Amino acid sequence: xxxxxxxxxxxxxxxxxxxxxxxxxxxxxxxxxxxxxxxxxxxxxxxxxxxxxxxxxxxxxxxxxxxxxxxxxxxxxxxxxxxxxxxxxxxxxxxxxxxxxxxxxxxxxxxxxxxxxxxxxxxxxxxxxxxxxxxxxxxxxxxxxxxxxxxxxxxxxxxxxxxxxxxxxxxxxxxxxxxxxxxxxxxxxxxxxxxxxxxxxxxxxxxxxxxxxxxxxxxxxxxxxxxxxxxxxxxxxxxxxxxxxxxxxxxxxxxxxxxxxxxxxxxxxxxxxxxxxxxxxxxxxxxxxxxxxxxxxxxxxxxxxxxxxxxxxxxxxxxxxxxxxxxxxxxxxxxxxxxxxx
Amino acid sequence: xxxxxxxxxxxxxxxxxxxxxxxxxxxxxxxxxxxxxxxxxxxxxxxxxxxxxxxxxxxxxxxxxxxxxxxxxxxxxxxxxxxxxxxxxxxxxxxxxxxxxxxxxxxxxxxxxxxxxxxxxxxxxxxxxxxxxxxxxxxxxxxxxxxxxxxxxxxxxxxxxxxxxxxxxxxxxxxxxxxxxxxxxxxxxxxxxxxxxxxxxxxxxxxxxxxxxxxxxxxxxxxxxxxxxxxxxxxxxxxxxxxxxxxxxxxxxxxxxxxxxxxxxxxxxxxxxxxxxxxxxxxxxxxxxxxxxxxxxxxxxxxxxxxxxxxxxxxxxxxxxxxxxxxxxxxxxxxxxxxxxx
Numbered sequence: 001x002x003x004x005x006x007x008x009x010x011x012x013x014x015x016x017x018x019x020x021x022x023x024x025x026x027x028x029x030x031x032x033x034x035x036x037x038x039x040x041x042x043x044x045x046x047x048x049x050x051x052x053x054x055x056x057x058x059x060x061x062x063x064x065x066x067x068x069x070x071x072x073x074x075x076x077x078x079x080x081x082x083x084x085x086x087x088x089x090x091x092x093x094x095x096x097x098x099x100x101x102x103x104x105x106x107x108x109x110x111x112x113x114x115x116x117x118x119x120x121x122x123x124x125x126x127x128x129x130x131x132x133x134x135x136x137x138x139x140x141x142x143x144x145x146x147x148x149x150x151x152x153x154x155x156x157x158x159x160x161x162x163x164x165x166x167x168x169x170x171x172x173x174x175x176x177x178x179x180x181x182x183x184x185x186x187x188x189x190x191x192x193x194x195x196x197x198x199x200x201x202x203x204x205x206x207x208x209x210x211x212x213x214x215x216x217x218x219x220x221x222x223x224x225x226x227x228x229x230x231x232x233x234x235x236x237x238x239x240x241x242x243x244x245x246x247x248x249x250x251x252x253x254x255x256x257x258x259x260x261x262x263x264x265x266x267x268x269x270x271x272x273x274x275x276x277x278x279x280x281x282x283x284x285x286x287x288x289x290x291x292x293x294x295x296x297x298x299x300x301x302x303x304x305x306x307x308x309x310x311x312x313x314x315x316x317x318x319x320x321x322x323x324x325x326x327x328x329x330x331x332x333x334x335x336x337x338x339x340x341x342x
Numbered sequence: 343x344x345x346x347x348x349x350x351x352x353x354x355x356x357x358x359x360x361x362x363x364x365x366x367x368x369x370x371x372x373x374x375x376x377x378x379x380x381x382x383x384x385x386x387x388x389x390x391x392x393x394x395x396x397x398x399x400x401x402x403x404x405x406x407x408x409x410x411x412x413x414x415x416x417x418x419x420x421x422x423x424x425x426x427x428x429x430x431x432x433x434x435x436x437x438x439x440x441x442x443x444x445x446x447x448x449x450x451x452x453x454x455x456x457x458x459x460x461x462x463x464x465x466x467x468x469x470x471x472x473x474x475x476x477x478x479x480x481x482x483x484x485x486x487x488x489x490x491x492x493x494x495x496x497x498x499x500x501x502x503x504x505x506x507x508x509x510x511x512x513x514x515x516x517x518x519x520x521x522x523x524x525x526x527x528x529x530x531x532x533x534x535x536x537x538x539x540x541x542x543x544x545x546x547x548x549x550x551x552x553x554x555x556x557x558x559x560x561x562x563x564x565x566x567x568x569x570x571x572x573x574x575x576x577x578x579x580x581x582x583x584x585x586x587x588x589x590x591x592x593x594x595x596x597x598x599x600x601x602x603x604x605x606x607x608x609x610x611x612x613x614x615x616x617x618x619x620x621x622x623x624x625x626x627x628x629x630x631x632x633x634x635x636x637x638x639x640x641x642x643x644x645x646x647x648x649x650x651x652x653x654x655x656x657x658x659x660x661x662x663x664x665x666x667x668x669x670x671x672x673x674x675x676x677x678x679x680x681x682x683x684x
Contacts, residue, residue: 017642285675296658298680300359302672303662304649316638316653318660320645330644333627338640 002128003096003103004044004053005089007192008037008065008110009082014261016331017315018293020341024111027064030259031113031268040110041069043117047124048106051075054095055110056088065110080225083233086212086240089194090205091227094219097198104128106195112258113268119254127195127250130164137204138195139167139241140252141188147179150260150325152190152237155182156249167249170242188251190237191258200246208243209234262308263324265291280311291321313341344470345438345445346386346395347431349534350379350407350452351424356603358673359657360635362683366453369406372601373455373610382452383411385459389466390448393417396437397452398430407452422567425575428554428582431536432547433569436561439540446470448537454600455610461596469537469592472506479546480537481509481583482594483530489521492602492667494532494579497524498591509591512584530593532579533600542588550585551576604650605666607633622653633663655683 012024019025026037034042041050050070056077057065066073077091089107096103106124114120123140131138141154152173157166170190174182206213215230241247257268266289269277276284280294285302292301295312308319315338323330331339354366361367368379376384383392392412398419399407408415419433431449438445448466456462465482473480483496492515499510512532516524548555557572583589599610608631611619618626622636627644634643637654650661657680665672673681 281680283676283680285672294658297656299658299660300672300676300680301660302675303665304660307646307660309660311658314639316636316641316658318641318643318646318649318651323645330627330642333644334625334642338623338625338642 001052001100001103002048003100003105003198004048005092005096005105005107006037006040006053006055006071006110007085007088007107008055008057008061009079009088010111013331014327016310016327016339017317017341018295018310018312020313021060022064022342024061025259026110027061027068030265031257035068036112036259037065037110038068039114040108040112041071043114043120044124047121054092056092058082077224080228083228083231085192085236086209086234086238087215087228087231089236090201090212090216091219091224093196093198093201094216097202100198103198104132104195105198105201106193108193109258112256113264114257115255115268120252120256123250123252123254124193124195126163127193130160130162130248130250131195131200132197134160134164134246134248135197135200136246136248137201137241137244138164138248138250140191140193140195141249142191142193142256143251143253144183144187144189145255147176147183148189149173149176149179153179153182153187154190154249155185155187156251160248164248164250167241167247170237188249189256191252191256193252194236195250201240204240204244204246209239211239261324261327262291262293262310262319263321265293289321291324315341343394343442343445344390345442345447345540346390347434347438347447347449348379348382348395348397348413348452349427349430349449350397350399350403351421351430352453355673356669358652358669358681359659359683360637360652360654362655363402364406364684366403367601368452369403369410372607373599377410378454378601379407379452380410381456382450382454383413385456385462386466389463396434398434400424419566422570425570425573427534427578428551428576428580429557429570429573431578432543432554432558433561433566435538435540435543436558439544442540445540446474446537447540447543448535450535451600454598455606456599457597457610462594465592465594465596466535466537468505469535472502472504472590472592473537473542474539476502476506476588476590477539477542478588478590479542479583479586480506480590480592482533482535482537483591484533484535484598485593485595486525486529486531487597489518489525490531491515491518491521495521495524495529496532496591497527497529498593502590506590506592509583509589512579530591531598533594533598535594536578537592543582546582546586546588551581553581603666603669604633604635604652604661605663607635631663633666657683 012019127138153171155168157168211232211234215227218226274288278292281298288305291308293310306321310317354361469480495513497510499508553574553576557569560568616630620634623640630647635652648663652659
């Protein structure tokens with residue numbers, strides 16, 4: 001059967017001051033009226049029920065996620081420490097295998113905005129089918145909508161069947177000129193949407209990923225604490241996909257956004273005719289290309305452009321929009337008492 | 343004896359959302375740690391005691407002014423309606439005359455920032471002395487510190503005695519080129535700091551200002567309500583100074599600011615080395631030439647310039663600094679529920 005794995009960790013400083021340790025971006029209604037974690041579970045409905053969704057997260061986030069999602073509490077895998085995506089996905093895959101010897105796994109992040117749920121499900125089904133048919137690990141490569149420099153890219157190789165291809169190579173985050181070339185050459189964004197049969201992932205980890213494989217006996221003995229003590233932090237991309245031969249790529253051609261920065265709101269939310277995106281009690285007077293989020297009393301902008309303005313969690317931020325991708329630089333400059341949120 | 347008249351009316355929308363009908367700018371600590379109304383009374387201490395200061399204001403503002411100032415309640419003149427500076431100053435002058443047949447009056451606005459109180463008092467004394475010696479109405483012309491286009495100018499005429507001169511003419515608010523010429527030619531700002539003997543003002547009003555003179559019998563009969571019913575709104579400049587021959591000008595050479603807009607805070611408050619002026623819990627990260635007032639929880643600005651940002655009275659304003667003189671344009675565009683403060 002098919003199992004969904006939702007990666008829902010993350011400290012959530014990119015949407016400061018709206019996001020906070022107890023309410024990171026996957027629990028915020030950034031793209032619409034519901035949080036991206038809720039939308040992720042909804043999106044799978046009819047394909048994978050909540051009973052077959054495993055949620056990997058940290059101790060602090062488990063309670064708010066459990067309050068928000070219809071996933072059984074027994075399906076939460078609480079990481080004792082953050083160790084990147086490799087150990088998290090191996091743990092979830094072993095758990096799926098424990099419950100279902102024939103488990104096929106599709107893994108995703110809880111903080112994505114996806115506007116076409118049926119196209120998503122069709123692509124996920126293709127990825128799982130490709131994985132099963134070829135006994136390969138499948139990554140879904142998103143068809144780029146812009147020459148984004150914040151993502152890695154996948155260059156597809158020879159055809160397997162249908163839309164599936166082997167992977168010629170993975171490209172690190174490119175500069176702007178290279179991103180344009182990659183887009184023109186048909187390269188795809190490395191999104192983090194993966195599919196595999198549980199047994200195939202474990203086989204490849206044993207072959208290629210000693211950082212994780214050394215912990216497998218503990219995990220198979222039912223001791224995830226010992227597993228995390230035994231593994232090293234490594235991403236599934238670096239630790240497995242970039243080392244394995246048994247991989248494939250399936251294209252994903254639907255609106256996908258990882259809502260990485262405040263800038264993303266201008267992509268995933270409606271804009272007015274002057275390019276502004278607003279949420280909450282906001283009045284704009286002759287403003288353009290502003291992104292405004294207000295959880296508080298009335299906020300007025302007049303005669304300004306290219307700003308990100310946020311009032312939330314007893315903080316107000318007024319940011320040059322060009323700095324949105326580098327918000328960490330601003331946060332690093334703040335006194336703790338200003339920066340730290342509950 | 344000398345009497346001070348403090349004009350303390352005004353609806354206070356220029357410092358929205360900090361200023362409000364119940365707390366207009368003269369009650370705000372805009373220039374320092376105390377309000378400009380308090381500073382006005384302090385500034386006269388030793389020269390004119392609070393017992394000889396008359397405060398002209400409206401019904402709504404009398405209680406907060408009475409709470410803030412050491413002036414006896416019997417010295418408050420509550421206007422039944424706003425009718426510009428002419429009727430207000432005539433009423434206060436008649437009241438001073440009623441209490442003191444030899445009254446000399448110095449009148450000022452409650453919303454000024456003046457950084458050199460002893461120079462102010464010396465100038466006020468000179469103005470009162472000039473008024474008494476020549477039986478003229480005296481206006482103090484401020485030595486300009488910039489080619490301001492928001493004020494009227496006074497061109498001095500022939501010398502009287504000391505620094506006192508007659509007035510050659512009054513100039514309406516000039517354009518920028520003319521303001522430069524006026525400043526170079528030794529013209530002075532028409533500030534609104536006036537001095538006269540009570541009997542001289544009433545004489546000139548009877549000669550030149552029928553809009554007010556028709557109400558004088560009611561006022562002398564002790565009926566200010568009937569006075570305001572009988573007069574027409576007219577400024578003391580237009581109604582008296584621009585019509586009378588018995589006038590003089592004395593230069594005022596001390597830092598004077600009428601704190602007319604948010605822009606003024608950059609003149610009356612200390613700036614950091616990047617030209618920013620801040621009040622309250624504000625953190626700036628690589629910002630320049632911003633004016634920030636925050637009465638609320640932490641406010642962070644990053645990578646922005648030439649903004650006015652204000653959080654007060656349950657409102658937040660982010661304004662292009664070039665628009666500060668035209669804040670009314672922004673307020674006119676706001677829904678009542680956003681604009682109106684208590």
